[in-house]
Amino acid sequence: xxxxxxxxxxxxxxxxxxxxxxxxxxxxxxxxxxxxxxxxxxxxxxxxxxxxxxxxxxxxxxxxxxxxxxxxxxxxxxxxxxxxxxxxxxxxxxxxxxxxxxxxxxxxxxxxxxxxxxxxxxxxxxxxxxxxxxxxxxxxxxxxxxxxxxxxxxxxxxxxxxxxxxxxxxxxxxxxxxxxxxxxxxxxxxxxxxxxxxxxxxxxxxxxxxxxxxxxxxxxxxxxxxxxxxxxxxxxxxxxxxxxxxxxxxxxxxxxxxxxxxxxxxxxxxxxxxxxxxxxxxxxxxxxxxxxxxxxxxxxxxxxxxxxxxxxx
Amino acid sequence: xxxxxxxxxxxxxxxxxxxxxxxxxxxxxxxxxxxxxxxxxxxxxxxxxxxxxxxxxxxxxxxxxxxxxxxxxxxxxxxxxxxxxxxxxxxxxxxxxxxxxxxxxxxxxxxxxxxxxxxxxxxxxxxxxxxxxxxxxxxxxxxxxxxxxxxxxxxxxxxxxxxxxxxxxxxxxxxxxxxxxxxxxxxxxxxxxxxxxxxxxxxxxxxxxxxxxxxxxxxxxxxxxxxxxxxxxxxxxxxxxxxxxxxxxxxxxxxxxxxxxxxxxxxxxxxxxxx
Amino acid sequence: xxxxxxxxxxxxxxxxxxxxxxxxxxxxxxxxxxxxxxxxxxxxxxxxxxxxxxxxxxxxxxxxxxxxxxxxxxxxxxxxxxxxxxxxxxxxxxxxxxxxxxxxxxxxxxxxxxxxxxxxxxxxxxxxxxxxxxxxxxxxxxxxxxxxxxxxxxxxxxxxxxxxxxxxxxxxxxxxxxxxxxxxxxxxxxxxxxxxxxxxxxxxxxxxxxxxxxxxxxxxxxxxxxxxxxxxxxxxxxxxxxxxxxxxxxxxxxxxxxxxxxxxx
Numbered sequence: 028x029x030x031x032x033x034x035x036x037x038x039x040x041x042x043x044x045x046x047x048x049x050x051x052x053x054x055x056x057x058x059x060x061x062x063x064x065x066x067x068x069x070x071x072x073x074x075x076x077x078x079x080x081x082x083x084x085x086x087x088x089x090x091x092x093x094x095x096x097x098x099x100x101x102x103x104x105x106x107x108x109x110x111x112x113x114x115x116x117x118x119x120x121x122x123x124x125x126x127x128x129x130x131x132x133x134x135x136x137x138x139x140x141x142x143x144x145x146x147x148x149x150x151x152x153x154x155x156x157x158x159x160x161x162x163x164x165x166x167x168x169x170x171x172x173x174x175x176x177x178x179x180x181x182x183x184x185x186x187x188x189x190x191x192x193x194x195x196x197x198x199x200x201x202x203x204x205x206x207x208x209x210x211x212x213x214x215x216x217x218x219x220x221x222x223x224x225x226x227x228x229x230x231x232x233x234x235x236x237x238x239x240x241x242x243x244x245x246x247x248x249x250x251x252x253x254x255x256x257x258x259x260x261x262x263x264x265x266x267x268x269x270x271x272x273x274x275x276x277x278x279x280x281x282x283x284x285x286x287x288x289x290x291x292x293x294x295x296x297x298x299x300x301x302x303x304x305x306x307x308x309x310x311x312x313x314x315x316x317x318x319x320x321x322x323x324x325x326x327x328x329x330x331x332x333x334x335x336x337x338x339x340x
Numbered sequence: 341x342x343x344x345x346x347x348x349x350x351x352x353x354x355x356x357x358x359x360x361x362x363x364x365x366x367x368x369x370x371x372x373x374x375x376x377x378x379x380x381x382x383x384x385x386x387x388x389x390x391x392x393x394x395x396x397x398x399x400x401x402x403x404x405x406x407x408x409x410x411x412x413x414x415x416x417x418x419x420x421x422x423x424x425x426x427x428x429x430x431x432x433x434x435x436x437x438x439x440x441x442x443x444x445x446x447x448x449x450x451x452x453x454x455x456x457x458x459x460x461x462x463x464x465x466x467x468x469x470x471x472x473x474x475x476x477x478x479x480x481x482x483x484x485x486x487x488x489x490x491x492x493x494x495x496x497x498x499x500x501x502x503x504x505x506x507x508x509x510x511x512x513x514x515x516x517x518x519x520x521x522x523x524x525x526x527x528x529x530x531x532x533x534x535x536x537x538x539x540x541x542x543x544x545x546x547x548x549x550x551x552x553x554x555x556x557x558x559x560x561x562x563x564x565x566x567x568x569x570x571x572x573x574x575x576x577x578x579x580x581x582x583x584x585x586x587x588x589x590x591x592x593x594x595x596x597x598x599x600x601x602x603x604x605x606x607x608x609x610x611x612x613x614x615x
Numbered sequence: 616x617x618x619x620x621x622x623x624x625x626x627x628x629x630x631x632x633x634x635x636x637x638x639x640x641x642x643x644x645x646x647x648x649x650x651x652x653x654x655x656x657x658x659x660x661x662x663x664x665x666x667x668x669x670x671x672x673x674x675x676x677x678x679x680x681x682x683x684x685x686x687x688x689x690x691x692x693x694x695x696x697x698x699x700x701x702x703x704x705x706x707x708x709x710x711x712x713x714x715x716x717x718x719x720x721x722x723x724x725x726x727x728x729x730x731x732x733x734x735x736x737x738x739x740x741x742x743x744x745x746x747x748x749x750x751x752x753x754x755x756x757x758x759x760x761x762x763x764x765x766x767x768x769x770x771x772x773x774x775x776x777x778x779x780x781x782x783x784x785x786x787x788x789x790x791x792x793x794x795x796x797x798x799x800x801x802x803x804x805x806x807x808x809x810x811x812x813x814x815x816x817x818x819x820x821x822x823x824x825x826x827x828x829x830x831x832x833x834x835x836x837x838x839x840x841x842x843x844x845x846x847x848x849x850x851x852x853x854x855x856x857x858x859x860x861x862x863x864x865x866x867x868x869x870x871x872x873x874x875x876x877x878x879x880x
Contacts, residue, residue, distance in 0.1 A: 041457045048454070049466060056470040167595035169546045171553045172569055172588035179576050190577070214546075232669070234709035241664045242775070243697025243728035252723075253712055260714070275459035279550045283573075294554050297469040305469045313457050332714055332759040 031325065038317045042310070046099070049309045050092050053302040095306075104307035109299050114307045117292060125288035127200055128277055131208035132215075133270045140216035140269075141262060144223020145255060148231070158220060165217025170276050174210035174283035181206055191285045204286070211280040215269040222265050226258035233257070260331050267323025271316050352604045355597035362594050366412035375403035377410035377563040389582075398568075398583045399575050407583075408590060411563040415591070418479045418557070419544035423537040425483035430490025431533055435525060437491075438498040439517050452488040460485040460547060468556045475564075478548055478557040486544070490536055494529050501528055531606070539602035542595040549591055565591050616642045616815055617663070617783055622675035624658055624667060624839075632658045634839045635675070638817075642782065645809065645816040647826030647847075649862070650836035656819040657705075659836075660785045663817075664696055679783070697728035701776035702785040703805070706792045707768035711760040717771055718756040724775045743774035747804050766797030770804060777808050784809060784816045791821070802829065823862050827851070835859045 086094070098105065104114035147158035182190040188206050230236060236253040240246065278290030285291065289308055296304035328334040345353060365372065379402065388396050395404040433452070437445040455463070460482060467481030501507060502525075510520050549566025551557035558564035560571065565587040572583030617640040624633040633655045640646045648656045661667045663677055663684060677684045679699060687695055704710050711720050718740055725736035744752045747770040760768060769789060776784060789805060790798040806829050809816050820826050826833050827847035834844045835858065842856040854860040 041454060044454050045457050052466060052470050163600065164592065164596050167542065167546070167592045167599055169549055169553075169566075169569075169588070169591055169595075171550055171566075172584075172591065175569065175573055175576055175584055175588070179581065183577050234704065234706070235712045237666050238702070238704060238710045239712075239723065241666045241696055241702050242724050243693045243695075244723060245693060245727070248727055252715075257712065257714060272459065275461035278461060278465070279554060282554055293465065294556070297465050297556060298473075300469060302469065305466065309458075309462060309466055312459065312462055316459055317457060330714070332716075333761050 030328075034321050034324070038314075038321060041317060042314055043096075045313050046096060046310055047092065049306055050095060051088070053306055054088055054091070056300075056302070099307070099310065105303040107296075107301055107304050109296070109301040109304070114303050117304065118289065118307060118311065121287055121289045121292050124200070124204070124286050125277055125281065125290060128204050128207055128211065128281065128286065128288060129270075129273045131201070131204055132212040132273050132277075135208055135212035136215050136219055136266060136269055136273075139212065140219030141223050141259075141266065143216070144220040144262070145227060147220065148224040148227025148258070149250060149254075155224070159224070162217040162221040162224075166214050166221075168213055168217075169279075170210050170214065171279050171283045173213045174207065174280055177206045177210050178284070207280045207284045207286060210283070211273060211276050215272065215276075219262070219266055219269060223258065223262050226261050227254060230254045230258040260327070263330065264323065264327055267319065267326070271319040271323070274312055274316055274319075348601070348604050352601060355600040358593055358597040359601065362412055362590075362597075363416065365409050366416050369406075369409040369413055372409055375406040377402065377407045378561045395586055396582045398572060399580070404583055404586060407563040407568060408565070408586060411565045411568055411587065412590070414475055414558050414562065414564040415545060415549065415566070415594075418475055418548040419541045421476070421479040422483045422486060422544035422548070423541050425480065426486040426490045426540060427533050427537050429483070430487045431494050431526070431529070433487065434491045434494035434498055434529075435521050437495055438502050438525070439521055448491075452491055455485065455488045458485065461550065464547070464551060465556065468551070473556040473559060475548070475552075475558045478551045479544075482544055482547055482551075486540055489540070490533070493532060493536060497529050497532055498525050501525055535602060535606040538598055538605055542598040542602070545591060545595050545598070616640060616680060617817070618676075618678045619659070619663070620676045620678075622659065622662060622673070622677060624655075624662060624674075625672045626668060626670060632671070632839050633662070636836075636839070636841055638834055638841060638844070640783065640815050640817050643813050643815055644832070645818060645830040647830035647833040648817060648819045648836055649821065649823050649826045649833055651821055654836045655839040656836055657787050660702065660787050660817065660819055663785060664700060664702055665692060693728070697724075697730075698779050699781055700783045700785060701779065701781040703769070703772055703776050703787065703789045705788040707765055707772045708760055708792075710772055711768065713760055715759075716756070717758050717760065717763070717768075720771065721756075721775050721778065725778050729779045739778065740774075743778055744771070746777070747771075747774045747808070748800070749774075764797070765793045766801055769793060769797075769801050773801070773805055773808060777812060777814075780812055782814060784814045785819075786816060787819045788821070790825075805829075823850075824866060835862065 095105065102115055104118065106112065107114055107117060143158050143162075147155045178190060182188045189203050231254050233253070235257075236249055239249045239253050244252075277288065278293055280286075281288040281290035282294050289311070292304065293308045295301075296308065348356060385397060385399055390396070395408065397403055398407070433448055437448040458466075463485040464478055464481040467484070468477055471477045507520060507524055510524070511517070548557055549564075549569070552564050552566030553570040555570070558567050560567060568587035569584045569591075572581075572585075572587065575581070576584040617638075619636055619638045622633055622636040623631070625631050636655070636659055638646065638648070638659070648659065650656050658667060662673055663679075665685070665687075667673065673685065679695065682695075684695065711717070715723075718737070721740040721743065722733065722736045725731045725739060726733050731739070740756060741752045744755060749755055749767065749770055755763065755767065755771065763771070769792075773789075784805075786805065790801050793801060802825065808814075816830075818826060818830055823833070827850070830847065832844060833847055833850055834841050835850070835856065836842070837858045843850070843854070843859045845855075850859055851863065854863055
């Protein structure tokens with residue numbers, strides 16, 4: 028329990044530090060926000076003055092940071108400079124697509140990556156060779172390229188899936204997000220499959236598996252209880268790392284499929300220097316990244332009795 | 341040389357060959373490329389494969405083969421910047437932390453932990469938001485994101501060496517730390533740094549290409565593989581796949597080659613990646 | 616009961632581990648297999664149970680009660696492993712699955728391998744632990760391997776090995792990985808269980824004195840070959856092979872041992 032509290036405290040520390048980092052980076056950025064707001068039109072100094080006052084641009088840096096941080100804690104992420112919308116509302120509207128995309132991709136990594144890895148590790152022979160080759164190439168396929176290829180084959184060519192958009196309602200969304208999720212999950216699945224295979228190979232020859240066989244335990248049981256079960260320990264960490272990594276990967280895939288998720292929002296905000304939006308998304312993503320990593324560690328501690336959560340780190 | 345060949349195996353040597361071809365293509369692009377990569381002609385749009393245009397032309401009538409060759413330049417220099425900066429600063433930070441230990445070590449560890457809290461691409465995009473899109477910004481920002489990986493591995497390796505007699509005894513003789521570090525510690529961690537750089541090269545290539553694809557890296561009309569995948573998107577969906585597919589395959593093959601060579605050299609652990 | 620005839624084992628193209636090993640163990644007899652590490656002792660044991668490393672080529676025959684063990688496979692092999700021959704390996708921390716509690720290890724042997732009902736297996740697990748001299752039975756049953764000492768864990772392994780009342784026990788340096796203080800205890804327990812159940816034993820060790828103390832006959836092994844077989848006294852008083860002589864002379868001086876009577880000092 029103290030372990031969880033300590034990790035949570037560390038996470039909060041990291042969040043505050045990274046908020047500061049992000050905020051000061053945006054503050055130090057060349058080009059002033061009011062120039063962005065007036066979009067190159069010549070305006071009178073009075074109007075500029077008014078804009079600066081409206082956005083509190085004249086307050087000292089630390090005061091602005093403090094105001095921003097306290098507002099964020101109250102759920103107020105400020106307003107988008109580009110279209111005056113409330114950033115919190117924007118995020119809330121975009122979140123479901125991203126969440127669903129990441130969840131689907133995570134499922135694919137677990138089912139496809141781990142599944143193929145187990146198959147390769149336990150079968151050997153030609154199955155193993157094919158999966159190994161696939162994983163050696165698969166990890167090298169950029170998600171955006173996979174996205175285009177899947178789109179051109181299954182959406183444009185065969186017409187099985189929609190080309191763009193995120194869909195409405197649960198079923199329709201899943202249908203719209205299937206191809207993006209596969210594109211997003213492909214490289215990770217390849218890596219996970221290979222690591223699972225290696226892990227299975229190692230456990231298969233481990234002393235406790237060999238001795239279980241020597242004691243007359245049926246091979247099927249040895250596989251299930253000793254080989255596969257134990258090889259899942261290192262695999263679960265890898266899967267966790269990759270699921271956390273999906274957060275960043277989702278920007279690219281969302282953009283490729285023009286999905287209305289957080290990622291597309293971020294890309295557009297970066298292109299337009301809409302700092303309020305960039306800041307907010309950065310903080311939310313760092314938090315999500317940290318929380319997933321924390322959950323993975325907790326999960327690992329819960330399945331491996333050797334990890335004592337009290338003394339870990 | 342023979343030892344290297346044995347370590348690589350047949351596939352590894354093929355991978356080395358692929359890397360050599362790509363590097364040579366990039367170096368000699370101005371000599372080999374039959375056309376200017378940025379200038380096309382409207383009358384030459386969407387040509388198929390022919391002797392004039394080996395891989396055909398794109399929607400602007402530009403020669404795809406020439407663009408691939410020129411594209412290899414930015415597609416390789418980006419990752420090169422990333423792994424070079426990462427190796428130098430990662431090693432510097434790690435060795436500083438190991439040599440001084442104590443407060444310096446824990447402070448540097450905290451800073452690295454903070455960087456670890458950001459997904460790589462997010463860090464790069466934040467930098468691009470601040471400094472504007474360009475290959476240099478993207479590469480430098482990605483370097484910052486990679487430094488913790490490299491520093492972590494070098495640190496743990498150097499930490500093991502730190503208390504061994506061959507480091508300790510010159511220290512007791514009063515030879516300055518920087519000399520011992522450069523003369524003894526560095527050569528010992530060097531192979532690890534090279535392996536890490538090889539593996540990270542592939543990751544960097546993918547992530548930089550992704551940034552170019554998002555319009556945040558290399559800017560048109562320059563030729564770059566990531567950018568070509570993106571600019572060929574519409575043509576691909578309209579039935580002219582050459583540009584996107586060839587550029588994408590170039591990335592896949594190059595990254596797979598670097599990945600395989602790195603794997604043979606010592607594996608992902610050296611890149612500081614759990615995965 | 617156990618007959619090993621001209622057993623040779625090669626790994627890969629040319630790594631010969633065993634050369635024409637022949638050895639017999641009669642019912643109830645304890646035979647020591649002594650030699651330095653890498654001499655092929657463990658591999659001899661492992662070949663009996665078909666757990667030699669993948670890629671080994673094995674020639675020669677091994678029979679148990681007249682049945683050719685090496686030709687067994689599937690269910691017949693499984694039954695032989697579960698009911699007739701048990702093995703105790705060197706490092707108990709590697710033998711038990713690190714993520715399963717001790718109780719599961721014992722139940723696995725009795726229920727999954729030998730086919731006893733789970734209920735019986737659970738009851739017997741406690742009895743067996745008492746039999747190998749463990750007091751805090753419940754605590755040990757609930758423990759995970761990493762929470763127990765090597766000596767404690769090796770007792771658990773012995774308990775598991777005698778659970779099916781096998782007729783032959785293969786012991787592969789069962790005390791080598793343990794603390795010096797618990798080595799004698801564990802050895803005594805093993806010896807006691809053997810006598811109680813009337814099991815035969817093939818005992819692999821590098822320690823000639825220990826082998827002499829617990830075995831009826833001793834085979835000396837070098838570079839994959841058995842160079843000499845004899846009674847402990849014969850080896851002591853009249854070693855034939857130079858290697859045996861060297862082994863005898865390299866023993867720490869002042870240690871005496873009696874052929875019949877357990878470890879003494």
